Amino acid sequence: MSTEHPTSAHKAQGVGARVRRKEDARHLHGKGNFVADMSMPGLSEVAFLRSPLAHARIVGASIPDDIRVAVVLRGDMADSLDIVAESTLPTYQLSAQPPLASGKVRFVGEPMAMAFAPTRALAEDIVEQIQIDLDDLPVYANATTAEAATGTFVHDDWTSNLFMTLHADRDFDTWAAKADRVVKRTVDLSRQCMVPMEGKAVLAYWDFQADQLVVVSATQVPHMIRTILAECLKLPQDQVRVISPDVGGAFGYKCVLQQEELCIAWLAKTHKRPFRFIEDRREHLIAGANSREHSYDMTAYVDKRGKLLALDAVITIDGGAYSVWPFTAGLEPGQAIGNLPGPYDFRGYRCVTKCVATNKPGFVPYRGVARTGVCFAIELTMDAIAREVGREPWEVRKENLVPADAMPYVNVTNKHLDSGDYGASLAKAMEMLQFDQLRERQKAGEADGRLLGIGIATYTEQSAHGTSVFAAWGTPLIPGFDSATVRITPDGGLEMRVGVHSHGQGMETTFAQIAHEILGVDIARTKLIHGDTGQTPFSTGTYASRSMVMSGGAVSVACKKLAPRVLAIGAHLLGADLSAVSLADGRVVGPDGKSVSIGDVANAWYLRPHLLPADVDTGGLEVTAGYKPKVDTGAFTYATHAAVVAVDTDTGDVEILDYVVVEDCGTMINPMVVEGQTYGGIAQGIGTALYEETPYDENGQPLASTLADYVLPGAVEVPTIRMHHFETKSPHTEFGAKGMGEGGAIAPPAVIFNAVNDALRVIGAAEVTRTPLSPRRLLQAIEDGPGPDPLVITLPIRQTVNVA
Structure with missing residues (x-):
């Protein structure tokens, strides 16, 4: 059974204690000691010339003689291999990512040349003198146009623009035939950047005493980076040492080999002196790896009460131009197809997941990976089912959640849900919100005329999944x-x-x-x-x-x-x-x-x-x-998030009035750290829900290149968050602990959209189903109506909505 408080919380320093962080x-x-803080004699700073076009042939280069010694093109790096992320997944097409563009460019911002000088400013001055001649090629700025291509592809040796297509089918026809109703929804997530406080940062030098290349990189995965750098630079691993100092945030952005890391390492190996690159914010927003851009076509087969019997889904992922090492373009579709069922108990499942190559930066794991998307899709579908059968969303969820007495539970995609009480987390969240009182308040209407809405989402977070899972995903490096x-x-x-x-x-x-x-x-x-x-x-x-x-x-x-x-x-x-x-x-x-x-x-x-x-x-x-745990398919953390929002139908503004979390990550080693991680993840999830988007025009040009265009949530956009803990120990891990670092970022988009749609239904507005929920999208939904209105509400101030 779950317990509400850590049993070892009385311990001053051990497991369960709220110890302040030493670091x-x-x-x-x-x-702190970050890459940008470091200084070495003879250090050269590096700047990159980046492509202004999304897809083009490189037909020539012009470099003045007086700067040629300080400029590097791909042809100068003949002793370096391209970055190749192999996969054993069926239908997978291999992409080779050169450290500097070779033959053609595949996204705006791709590095084509690099220059070095004593300062970054001088290096940028040199970059401005380099001329690269480009011939335009057809641009695939979204997954739809890319998938439809029949001639020129993002990668010339491919037969289509599909990285891969994955299929799952388990007893779908049998269970779908039993359904009384069919509920369809299409939901979409826009492309995002990670925006850590510190972007990419790498310094490399040659240690003559150790006869070693030393690469100091702001990375999450130093041993993996050592492995692939040694391979790409054709060095034995004992001649490569990777040091990761203090890292100013990462969120998945720094768990792959970046082109710039390979370039700086090559410079240090070649010239036997130190070089450094520090990514600026514009480079991050334009050329930094992206994430989140998923589209879901969901068809739910349910009985008269809303019990989910079978789910049919088509998931399309815009994977950008390159498959990143080591997780490959297969990580997102693999996570999506496997985790879409979430915490729900049903037996019929059919899913097709496509990852499409486009002329954008390559897809990199971002906090939550595909689980933010699948939670968004299944939770919006759950609310849609509730509206279809005329029941409260929490009631439909309660009936569909895996019950506590079924644990451990193997779900329809063979996920081993090890422990927990999902229904109890839902009930506690409803209690914390005082749900029945909120419904009465909603019917009475707000004094300022805004619409009140209530949203819920329950999710699972597959944490610490290991050898068998990654082997199934076919990644080139598998954890043991x-x-x-x-x-x-x-x-x-x-x-x-x-x-x-x-x-x-x-x-x-x-x-x-x-x-x-x-x-x-x-x-x-x-x-x-x-x-x-x-x-x-x-x-x-x-x-x-x-x-x-x-x-x-x-x-x-x-x-x-x-x-x-x-x-x-x-x-x-x-x-x-x-x-x-x-x-x-x-x-x-x-x-x-x-x-x-x-x-x-x-x-x-x-x-x-x-x-x-x-x-x-x-x-x-x-x-x-x-x-490694006794069962390496993952320890499953879970939580229910719930929120109350107020929607201004004149301006499209959404205010989060209350936000509650009931989470269970097993035994909490330090509850204060758990809460801090969850708060930070929720802030990022609010960004996904309401603010963050990396849009592209039809020519593949990024339209958010500064923080004036790419909007992040600040202190006033993040509400006071109320949190409650259960502690259901995992039977497979030390102390019964489960991972929870990504969980806070998974649920907020679903929670906030469900709350806004709950508010909009009373005025007959259409549902909002695409992130971020900008004022423009919200007002468009109001204009597009109508929608079903099971509640009769009197609005004390505004009776009608006018959209300019």
Whole structure:
């Protein structure tokens, strides 16, 4: 059963404690160490010449002789391979992404040449003198035109513009035939950028002492970047070291090999001196990888009460020009086709998912990956079903959610939902909103004439999915065991080394809490070493809400293996039987209450070996352990989000009046970190719902190149968020923890759109089904009406709506 509060919350530092993040102190005091902070003798800054056209042949280049030595074209990089992300998925077409454009350009902003100089300004001056001659080719600015192409394609050796097509069919015809009603909806998500505070950032140099290429990159996945850089640059891996320092946000943007990373690494390898590139905001908005652009054609087959019997879906994903390494263009369609059923219990399923190549930047995983889209699609469909059968949306959801007594539950797409009580989260959210009172208030109307709306969404977040899942997706690099090294230092401190890397998750704190739970070492005496392939065990890195489960699990296992060694030495120092001693608060405690500290144990091992027992474990006070969950299909976090909005039908403004979250990520290692991650994700989800869009014209030109055009939510757009926790432990992980880093970003678009549509139905307006919900789109929906109106509401101020 779920519990509402952490059972270990009384512990000052261990699992369940609200410990302030250790890493915040250095950032708040301006002592962080980011790529842009670094300085080296002889450092050259790099600027890129980027394509002004979306699709064109490169027919020539003109470079003045006096700058030629500082300019690099693709032809100068003959000893570097293109970036190729292979996949074993059926129908997959391979794309080769050159570090600098070769033969032709495929999106506006693609790097065609690079220049280096002592300063970025001087490098940009050199770039302005480079002339690249381009001949226009047909531009595919959206998935529809790209899919219809029959002649010229984004990639010349392809037979169509489809990266791939995936199919799923499980008992669809059998269950669809039982339906009483059919409900159809088409929903769309617009293209977005990730917009972390720090964009791409990479510095590379040659370490002559180690005879190594050192690449300092703001990446989430240092070990994976080392692997592919060594491959592309034809170096043995022991000649490549990747260091990831402090990273100013990533959200998936920095978990793939970027062209610029390869370019800067090549410069350092070739010239044996340091080079750096720092992405500016305009480059990010134009040429940075994009995400979210999905379209869903949904057909739900239901009974008279709204019970979902079968679902038929066609999903089209605009994947941009290139398949990124290592996740490939198959990640989004694979996630979408597998996660579309969400938390719902039905048995008939048919889905076709297409990923289409267009003349835009390549698709990169963004917080939530495809799950924001599938939640948006299935949750808008659930509300549509409720309207069709004349029931409240929460009632229809309750009837369709996987029941708690069915857990563990294998759903229609073979997802192993390990634990939870989805219905309880829904009920708690309705209680927190005081739903019945809101309905009465809605019927009475608002004093200012705005329309009140209530929205709900329940979702699952597949976290820490591993070997079997990625193998099925056919990616070129598949996660296995994560490892951690734990070592007690001679003075009784603790060092932990892990292969994942933090870009805001609070790992320096939460991993210390795990170690404290087992060994009792004060977290002020623990140090996390991560982000450096030269000092840490291999891991595929930080993505897919995996770090706490995978590397946190490895820390736990390593500490558990280390504890008996500490106890054995401690027992000998106390003159006690091993069976009579225990670890408590960083001390080995004997039967008579006498104790020795872990520092005393360490002192004996390192400095006074004559005090050690004759049968001491020769492994000493250092352990490396590998870990992955017992079932690697993922630990499923879930939550219900619900919101109340006020809609101004004159201006198209949407105000979020209340927002509640009932979440369950299993055992919370640090509830404060869980809440912070959720708040941040919700802010991003609000951006997806109401503000963020990267539009393109018919020529493939991006229309949002500054933050004046690309709108982000600010402090006044994010409401006070009320949160409640359940803790249903996963049966497959250490401490029962589940990943939750992406969850906050998954539900808000569905919640907010359902709330707005709930408000609009009372005036007979059409539904809004495309993100973002801009005032223009909302007013158009009002103008387009009519829609069904099951409620009769008296509006005290405005009785009609006028749209200019």
